[in-house]
Amino acid sequence: AAPLPQSARLLDELGLARATPASLMARWADAADDPEALGGRARAVLGAGPHGPVTADLVADGPHLLIEGPAGSGRTELLRAVVASLAAAERPDRLGMVLIDGRDGVGTGNGRNEGLRVCVEIPHVTTHLIANDPVRMREFAQSLSAELKRRAELLGRTDFAQWHAGRVAPGRVIAQRTPPGAGDIEAPPSSTLRLRPGAAARQRAEAVPPLPRLVVVVDDLDALVSPALGAPGRPAAGSVTRALEAVAREGERLGVHLVAAAGTDGRTADSEPARRATLRIRLAAPQQGPDEPAPGRGELAHLDAPAVGFQAGRVTGRIPRTATQRPTVVPLDWHRMGDPPTRRPVRELGNGPTDLALLASAVERAARQVAAAQVPSLL
Template sequence: MDGDPGGSALRDALARLAVAGPRAGVHVLCLAETEPASPPSSVTRTYEDACAVTPTFRHCGAVALLSGDVAAGLQLLRVAPGGPVGPGTHAAVKAVSAAWAERFARALAPLRPDGPPGEPDARVSAPLPQSTRLLDELGLARATPASLMARWADAADDTESLGGRARAVLGAGPRGPVTADLVADGPHLLIEGPAGSGRTELLRAVVASLAAAERPDRLAVVLLDGRDGVGTGAGHGEGLRVCTDIPHVTTHLIANDPVRMREFAQSLAAELKRRAELLGRTDFARWHAGREVSGRMVAQRTPGAGDPLAQRASAAASGDIETPPSSTLRLRPGAAARQRAGAAPPLPRLVVVVDDLDALVSPALGSPGRPAAGSVIRALEAVAREGERLGVHLVAATGTGGRTAESEPARLAALRVVLDAPQPGPEQPAPGRGRLASADGRTVGFQGGRVTGRIPRTATQRPTVVPLDWQRMGDPPARRPVRELGNGPTDLALLASAVERAAREVAAAEVPSLL
């Protein structure tokens, strides 16, 4: 109760409630505003003033007096019918004054939400970190099969990505993770950058985040290393080979064997032809939408199509069809499961990931794969032209300039990433700093998520307490650099292990390789 409720009847009722209420489990909290207690105004004087403002105050068994310029001083007293008893207990209250609140409001005044007015989830732009882990941007600091299966289950209910999601988290942006959606904004992604800018690491992050977004029987990945020298060293020299432990990866090819390169080009062209014949005149999304609708439809009995009693008897004898009072026939779960078991596996989305497209467009003299590079490029050009309708996407990394910019895979890429040249120095960002540009002209900067780094030390997970001045209260929190272990598995290995176990849990069908 704040202040005097007014009316003698109500005052008497509240007084009785204050006296007898606690025995029945009912308590009264009264507020009264008076002049603060001071040496000229004793505690007893202040108490009497409060009782005059709120008569129920006199019937309360305890009194708390706030004093001071910011009402931070508290004196807790027991009271008797004659008034306060003893000096009471003194304490400090964590309260703020109007002056403090005004300073805080003025510190926040320059900030504006980024987004349409009224949007509840508008987030303030934050500076890009110098480096970041992909698992942190994915929200998978602890990658487990359960967390991956939950994501896959959510993807199965996504009506915007029929047939499978193809969302790749690139890294940390000014307002959270930056995502390239190959289905909604693609269908193809081109990554450009000079040597040492982090192109290969960004491709690995794309493969890892694609696997975290969709189950392996709804999304398959094909890897192609255009440089014929990868795979002969360790660490960063492994190219895309380090991604082959992910179950989504069905094929990995290094452009150093002309025979295998021609086989790959023929197999990729045959896969495009097979999909075109299977889809007919429709496209990938509408074909899957039709399959989902047909899988949920129930057969209706046509009047006059035979004896209804005979039909019902035949259905009951089969043991697979329920016979409700209506004319609707519904497959029982057991029959539906047997039908799914005997049916062909669903047609998955296919993502072809190519590292160093320049080496295929303009192969170096003496390169072992030079004789077959043309056939591979023609197959990739077919993917660039026809992939959107067939559910096939192309993600390619290339250098800046050269003949690659004139090729169809580069010209038909609706999503483009431009990576900055690496800058030496401890204060400079790690390789992977770049910008994502969409077909509608939108551009967002990001720091690529690293996926081949070692897991961080346990000490970096402990909370850190730092002083915060009120002038900097509007600044986003600074990210701490992650100290990595010198040994142990990489983030990519941890994610690949969790994805493999999750794929076994959901009994994902294996997608055949192109080779």
């Protein structure tokens, strides 16, 4: 185990220090062959841990994730990291994301006031809602409820994974084999493909539109559960909250996941999203000082497992794509020979695109190359 770093870069923890379409397509191909993630992978790398990157798997350990922390603890930046790492793990036609900024006043300025709007360039993001327009908020609540109803009717009595397993089984393709000694010995082996007897079932399955996973990401959930007096979105906050509660109750069977961030004042403790969250992150209050860690220091806890500390990976920093640190030689005592290498701080530049913009560009190019259709918007 290595000590947690003072800060972490998300692309380094993802193994995408130089994000390229080829590296992303390789990850997507690996996800398509994963039998544990039928219908789409929803695995988010949170940051650097004592034994390497810390990951939250919404399929295996979820279905829902709740992030709690005081103001300034890095909740919004961690949500951005979740969105970015989910996009790196799965192609956009197998995973869609809906972003909700529950606090009014975001998305209209620069820097910290941008909220989740900085993630809209990622092709996986289909909808972005800011809780400052009651009409748009009610439309979103109705659309999200209609999507849950559509999925329930499509799945019937099965769940999301079983439904996709039934679509995959009839479509298996095998190579035609020639019996030994049959035909001309000099003739090349046949490469003709034949379908299993379930070809008709496969054609019927292909007639049904694909059903991707859907992740609803909410920042400032407490501002929706108990909006402030005079908030522009207060008249419609209840309808959005009820739609999110339906996601928390029914989302596991329907392939819909909820990732929400809230404060530590207890306003969301009795809400349905908080009760249904099997994955929980607790962020520490920020500390001032040159030797203190950057915002984003926290612990990930889930059922039947001890909490794991981590330093959240930053994704909106402006860090050069090329390595600027040259190899260095340092004295090493013999009794420290087996220790992991110490992490060196990376100098962040004040110009150039952010890591999130670089990743979004690579994801967009990769999605074009694999001809991935975007998930329809809810608005």
